[in-house]
Amino acid sequence: MAKKYIVDLSEDEALQLQSIIKKGKHKARTITRANILLMAAEGETDTAIAATVRVHVATVERTREKFVIGGLDFALKDGEYPPKPLAI
DSSP states (O other): OOOSSOOOOOHHHHHHHHHHHHHOOSOHHHHHHHHHHHHHHTTOOHHHHHHHHTOOHHHHHHHHHHHHHHOHHHHHSOOOOOOOOOOO
């Protein structure tokens, strides 16, 4: 099956992702997503990426989709969550 969402990184985006991975000052989820995008841009299969990064194949697919639809920041950031109710 052909991939629906192809990751094509610009040079600036690739450098930004590499700096996120090397610094290690970001959330683990963000670093994982950066690794996924870099490997996808290199042409790795979703199964190989999932095995290397230790995530499910669906996570790789979702990350690629988010990158193509919304760009780099959208793919790396977590979604908004509703506020927790105050305990009385």
